[in-house]
Amino acid sequence: MENASSATARYSRGAVILHWLIAVLIVLNTVAAWVSEDMPKEDRSFIIGNHKAIGITIILLTLVRIAWRLTHQAPPLVDTLKAWEAALAKVTHVGFYFLMLALPLSGWAMSSSFSQGKPISMFGLFNMPALPVAYDKATNGMFHEMHEIGANLMVLLFVLHVVAALKHHWIDKDTTMRRMVPWLK
Numbered sequence: 001m002e003n004a005s006s007a008t009a010r011y012s013r014g015a016v017i018l019h020w021l022i023a024v025l026i027v028l029n030t031v032a033a034w035v036s037e038d039m040p041k042e043d044r045s046f047i048i049g050n051h052k053a054i055g056i057t058i059i060l061l062t063l064v065r066i067a068w069r070l071t072h073q074a075p076p077l078v079d080t081l082k083a084w085e086a087a088l089a090k091v092t093h094v095g096f097y098f099l100m101l102a103l104p105l106s107g108w109a110m111s112s113s114f115s116q117g118k119p120i121s122m123f124g125l126f127n128m129p130a131l132p133v134a135y136d137k138a139t140n141g142m143f144h145e146m147h148e149i150g151a152n153l154m155v156l157l158f159v160l161h162v163v164a165a166l167k168h169h170w171i172d173k174d175t176t177m178r179r180m181v182p183w184l185k
């Protein structure tokens with residue numbers, strides 16, 4: 001019975017929607033920041049303006065996601081996982097939740113100190129206030145550094161997570177991928 005339930009168990013619909021929505025926004029924000037680096041100043045500030053609003057949206061969605069996670073049971077990991085695989089999956093997931101908040105918060109703090117407390121426009125709909133940080137160069141530099149390191153860590157976890165998901169799907173041929181990809185049989 002144990003086996004049957006863990007082989008068919010899936011994340012709830014809400015967890016799946018939030019997983020994929022946030023994943024798409026994180027990838028979009030990362031690519032946008034990278035691509036914007038070679039753009040003329042005006043185009044770059046348009047992209048970074050949206051980057052900021054998308055990043056703050058990710059914080060809000062992540063708070064909803066954590067609340068959802070705490071109130072809806074996640075399916076147990078596939079029971080053929082080796083102990084180290086299960087441990088690595090848990091570390092990766094906790095690392096993701098941490099970065100989904102810490103990375104955009106570091107960006108928000110960097111932007112707040114750089115703009116000396118100017119609010120951030122959310123796609124022109126409403127404003128989010130600046131975070132209460134110091135407005136000097138050293139503070140800005142520190143949050144910039146944190147944002148870069150956080151973004152690199154996020155890319156690292158992303159590669160690990162995707163390689164693991166594909167390995168379970170194509171090599172181990174277990175049901176790991178189905179837990180988060182509802183359209184897979």
Ligand code: HEM
Binds near residue numbers: 034051055110
């Ligand atoms: C999960 C969300 C986010 C991701 C994945 C992300 C990712 C990135 C990446 C990859 C870069 C390029 C880093 C570099 O090599 O210099 C960047 C730059 C930047 N990010 Fe974010 N970011 C996020 C959220 C935010 C937020 C919420 C803000 C501000 C409210 C922000 C403000 C900035 C700014 C201003 C830059 C340009 C820094 C510069 O002048 O070089 N980011 N971000």
Ligand code: HEM
Binds near residue numbers: 027092097158180
């Ligand atoms: C930046 C993008 C992504 C982030 C931040 C992310 C984050 C997460 C987190 C935190 C979990 C654990 C959910 C929980 O138990 O609360 C998870 C599960 C999962 N993710 Fe992702 N994910 C991303 C992209 C992807 C992609 C591209 C794939 C597929 C190739 C994928 C496949 C899965 C699968 C199959 C699971 C469930 C299996 C497991 O528990 O390990 N994810 N993801």
